[in-house]
Amino acid sequence: xxxxxxxxxxxxxxxxxxxxxxxxxxxxxxxxxxxxxxxxxxxxxxxxxxxxxxxxxxxxxxxxxxxxxxxxxxxxxxxxxxxxxxxxxxxxxxx
Amino acid sequence: xxxxxxxxxxxxxxxxxxxxxxxxxxxxxxxxxxxxxxxxxxxxxxxxxxxxxxxxxxxxxxxxxxxxxxxxxxxxxxxxxxxxxxxxxxxxxxxxxxxxxxxxxxxxxxxxxxxxxxxxxxxxxxxxxxxxxxxxxxxxxxxxxxxxxxxxxxxxxxxxxxxxxxxxxxxxxxxxxxxxxxxxxxxxxxxxxxxxxxxxxxxxxxxxxxxxxxxxxxxxxxxxxxxxxxxxxxxxxxxxxxxxxxxxxxxxxxxxxxxxxxxxxxxxxxxxxxxxxxxxxxxxxxxxxxxxxxxxxxxxxxxxxxxxxxxxxxxxxxxxxxxxxxxxxxxxxxxxxxxxxxxxxxxxxxxxxxxxxxxxxxxxxxxxxxxxxxxxxxxxxxxxxxxxxxxxxxxxxxxxxxxxxxxxxxxxxxxxxxxxxxxxxxx
Numbered sequence: 001x002x003x004x005x006x007x008x009x010x011x012x013x014x015x016x017x018x019x020x021x022x023x024x025x026x027x028x029x030x031x032x033x034x035x036x037x038x039x040x041x042x043x044x045x046x047x048x049x050x051x052x053x054x055x056x057x058x059x060x061x062x063x064x065x066x067x068x069x070x071x072x073x074x075x076x077x078x079x080x081x082x083x084x085x086x087x088x089x090x091x092x093x094x095x
Numbered sequence: 096x097x098x099x100x101x102x103x104x105x106x107x108x109x110x111x112x113x114x115x116x117x118x119x120x121x122x123x124x125x126x127x128x129x130x131x132x133x134x135x136x137x138x139x140x141x142x143x144x145x146x147x148x149x150x151x152x153x154x155x156x157x158x159x160x161x162x163x164x165x166x167x168x169x170x171x172x173x174x175x176x177x178x179x180x181x182x183x184x185x186x187x188x189x190x191x192x193x194x195x196x197x198x199x200x201x202x203x204x205x206x207x208x209x210x211x212x213x214x215x216x217x218x219x220x221x222x223x224x225x226x227x228x229x230x231x232x233x234x235x236x237x238x239x240x241x242x243x244x245x246x247x248x249x250x251x252x253x254x255x256x257x258x259x260x261x262x263x264x265x266x267x268x269x270x271x272x273x274x275x276x277x278x279x280x281x282x283x284x285x286x287x288x289x290x291x292x293x294x295x296x297x298x299x300x301x302x303x304x305x306x307x308x309x310x311x312x313x314x315x316x317x318x319x320x321x322x323x324x325x326x327x328x329x330x331x332x333x334x335x336x337x338x339x340x341x342x343x344x345x346x347x348x349x350x351x352x353x354x355x356x357x358x359x360x361x362x363x364x365x366x367x368x369x370x371x372x373x374x375x376x377x378x379x380x381x382x383x384x385x386x387x388x389x390x391x392x393x394x395x396x397x398x399x400x401x402x403x404x405x406x407x408x409x410x411x412x413x414x415x416x417x418x419x420x421x422x423x424x425x426x427x428x429x430x431x432x433x434x435x436x437x438x439x440x441x442x443x444x445x446x447x448x449x450x451x452x453x454x455x456x457x458x459x460x461x462x463x464x465x466x467x468x469x470x471x472x473x474x475x476x477x478x479x480x481x482x483x484x485x486x487x488x489x490x491x492x493x494x495x496x497x498x499x500x501x502x503x504x505x506x507x508x509x510x511x512x513x514x515x516x517x518x519x520x521x522x
Contacts (some may be wrong), residue, residue, distance in 0.1 A: 001286050002364060002365045002366065002380075003283075003354070003360075003363050003367060003368050004355075005168070005351045005352075005354070005355050005365065006368070007347075007420045008347045009342075011283070011368070011371035012371060014368060014369060014370055014371055015370060015371060015372070016253075027257075035110075038273075040336070040339075041342035042345070043339050043340060043343055043344055043345045043346065044279060044336045044339050044340060044346060045346075045347075046281045046346050046347055046350075046373035047347075047373065048345070048347045051107065053207045058373075066371075066372060066373040066374075067138060068279060068280075068373040068374055068375050069234060069258065069259040069375050070277075070336050070373075070375060072259075072271075073271065073272050073273065073274055073277065073336065073339060073375075074274050074336050074337075080263070083131055083226055083259075083261075084226070085224040085226055086110050086131050086224040086225040086242075086243075086251065087133055087224040090137075090138070090201070091132065091133055091134075091137040091138075092136070092138065092139065092140060092204050092331075092370065092372055093137075093139055093203055093204055093369075093370060094202045094203075094204055094205075094284040094327065094369065094372075095136055095137070095139050095140045095141065095203030095204035095207070095370075095372060
């Protein structure tokens with residue numbers, strides 16, 4: 001298949017992840033999200049993990065996180081940002 | 096009781112950590128390097144390339160064993176408008192053996208794993224798959240780290256944990272970055288057979304291209320890069336998160352459009368994307384390096400200290416990481432007492448000219464960050480060059496008048512002069 005325009009879901013499917021099903025390494029404060037006007041998370045996450053639902057609420061799934069740290073820098077309302085526990089998360093084969 | 100105590104604990108097995116661990120272990124120090132990835136390199140991303148002079152500081156001729164991709168023989172600058180592209184191609188010569196310093200394209204997963212393995216051969220202990228949770232402080236001195244339930248102790252803890260360094264923040268030496276000080280790098284690694292790469296880029300086997308790209312980012316501040324590896328191409332953009340947020344443009348969307356640009360796509364066509372990655376890059380140079388890089392029992396190296404220089408044509412991070420790792424190792428070896436290490440580290444950074452080099456380029460983020468750099472000037476350059484090749488049989492305008500007209504269409508003369516003055520001052 002020749003290289004083509006792809007969505008983040010497809011692209012993340014190319015990467016190797018070991019998801020820590022027990023512990024989320026990034027935790028949002030949904031009440032802060034509800035009153036946040038700017039929502040920079042929607043555009044700065046390279047993995048496109050921050051989405052809006054029909055009601056305009058933020059949906060977030062930590063499973064495809066590329067561990068870049070941008071959301072921590074751009075959002076000051078996160079309840080928690082840390083790297084996944086050792087051995088979990090993304091494993092780049094090329095990097 | 097302190098059941099196990101090392102001379103040095105290094106947090107993070109990237110190039111800074113491994114360079115430091117290699118030298119310390121070689122000189123007989125007990126070194127523990129803790130890495131959160133399953134293997135060293137599995138969490139790391141580069142554009143990218145390595146300037147090999149830095150490995151020479153670790154051990155002479157070490158670069159000859161390193162897992163490198165291609166020797167960079169073509170240095171290119173590309174400017175993109177919506178539909179056109181202008182490329183400056185500097186052929187730097189093929190006689191790489193005689194040309195030091197030289198640079199090679201690299202991929203971090205194989206490179207970092209190799210480098211950490213070399214440190215291990217020298218006697219450093221590597222604990223992979225372990226995330227360090229916090230520093231242990233006693234009487235105002237950093238004495239070790241906590242990881243999971245375990246505590247490990249050392250005379251010195253070195254934070255080599257990268258751009259997101261939680262160690263440096265916990266030690267109270269690094270403020271959180273703001274959205275103007277970093278760039279988000281997004282990259283696809285695209286598999287392509289070596290012959291096709293060599294034909295498309297006019298290079299021989301083992302020879303490579305490094306290309307810096309301006310424009311094509313939908314006016315969002317930042318730029319792109321392309322590096323040819325052995326049988327892959329690294330194609331990426333590095334964009335300002337503050338600029339993305341202000342313009343409400345998604346980095347993932349911009350990158351996909353950039354990849355499909357009519358002047359870029361033919362370079363990667365028929366290739367297969369094999370990985371999608373992202374990483375933060377310190378973009379503000381010396382002015383974002385913390386005023387203090389050490390405290391009792393603790394110091395910072397590499398991205399954790401913010402050691403990156405980007406002039407647009409030279410993007411240096413891995414080499415500076417290695418240099419700072421070397422400086423830290425030398426400081427440890429020279430210190431008569433553990434308390435002397437911090438000051439000696441600064442002295443070594445000075446002697447290796449890392450600090451003076453960063454200071455020399457301190458103003459450059461003012462230039463690379465000019466708002467007109469990401470679209471106005473690339474558009475202007477494309478239209479001006481394009482006009483030199485345009486023939487339609489009608490009477491052309493005089494060249495000086497047509498150039499002035501194109502200039503005025505894109506930007507005011509006053510703005511150009513203001514940017515030129517700002518650029519001149521920044522140098």
